[in-house]
Structures are given as structure tokens and as C-alpha cells.
Amino acid sequence: MDFSYFANIDWTQTGSVVLVGLVVVFAVLIILVLICMLLGKIFSSISKNSGSASKKEEKAPAKPVQTPSAPKQEVLPNVEAGVSEEVVAAITAAIACMMGPDKPFALRSVKRAKTGRSAWNAAGIAENTRPF
Known part of the structure; x- marks a missing residue:
């Protein structure tokens, strides 16, 4: 073997580059x-700030304060546009069945569930994740 190649290398320059x-x-x-x-x-502070803002909103009384002489007012749920009265009645009946007769409850709002994916998106995911 000829080691003369290694004798010509500048080891200080090689070491400095490394x-x-x-x-x-x-x-x-x-x-x-x-x-x-x-x-x-940054993101944790943002989430803490938004969480405290939502807690302040939750602390606000949901029902108006009533005097004894005033007639009892029925609190209607906050319903998103496009949800029919029949759907709200069915949701309320299902909750009443689940809660039982001795537990009072109040339906505060009704919102449509967000759709996760379009049909084409779901089909593409199913196609690409199908086992072999």
C-alpha cells in the first residue's frame, strides 16, 4: 500500500473544515x-387567553333574574339558522329520555355539526389507506 497520498494532506485545514x-x-x-x-x-398563551375569555362568557347568567311578581319566562334555545323546530323538538325529547324524569335540564343552543370531509376527500383517503 502506498500511503504517500495521506502525507500530502493538510490536516489542519481538514480539521478546521470539520x-x-x-x-x-x-x-x-x-x-x-x-x-x-x-x-x-406563544400558542399556549393564546390558548390560555381564549380559554379565559370563554370562561368569562360562561360565567354570565343564562337566565334573566326574575322577581317573584313577574310571570316565569321560558328560555328558548339559541338555534342556528336552517335548523327546523321539529329537529329542536326531537333533540330535546332525546335528551329528556336520556336524562330521566327526575333530572331537570335546559337546552341552551342547537348548532349543526361540522362536516369533516367531502365525499371525494373521504374516497381518496379510503383508497390510499386500504390494506394490501
Whole structure:
């Protein structure tokens, strides 16, 4: 074997290139970790702020304060546009059946469920995730 090739290599330059490469890679990794931690703190503070805002809304009394002389008012649920009265009545009857006769309840709102995926989207996912 001829080791004369290795005798002509400048080992100081090779070592410095390797060292600079390692320093750059680890510096970029540390910067990425710091960015991820910063984004995590930002999003957690945003979610805490939105959670406290919704708690303030929940603390508001749902029923108006009534005086003894005033007749009792029926609280109607907040119904989204497009939901018929029959659907609201059916939902209320189903809840009443599940709760039982001795447990009072109040239906506060009725909203349509968000549809997850379109038919084409669901078909594509089913096609691509089907087992072999």
C-alpha cells in the first residue's frame, strides 16, 4: 500500500473544515429548538387567553333574574339558522329520555355539526389507506 497520498494532506485545514461544519450544524439545531420553544409559549398563551375569555362568557347568567311578581319566562334555545323546530323538538325529547324524569335540564343552543370531509376527500383517503 502506498500511503504517500495521506502525507500530502493538510490536516489542519481538514480539521478546521470539520470543526466549522460541526459548529454550524449544532448552532442551527439550537436555533431551531429555541424557535420551537418560543412558538410553543406563544400558542399556549393564546390558548390560555381564549380559554379565559370563554370562561368569562360562561360565567354570565343564562337566565334573566326574575322577581317573584313577574310571570316565569321560558328560555328558548339559541338555534342556528336552517335548523327546523321539529329537529329542536326531537333533540330535546332525546335528551329528556336520556336524562330521566327526575333530572331537570335546559337546552341552551342547537348548532349543526361540522362536516369533516367531502365525499371525494373521504374516497381518496379510503383508497390510499386500504390494506394490501
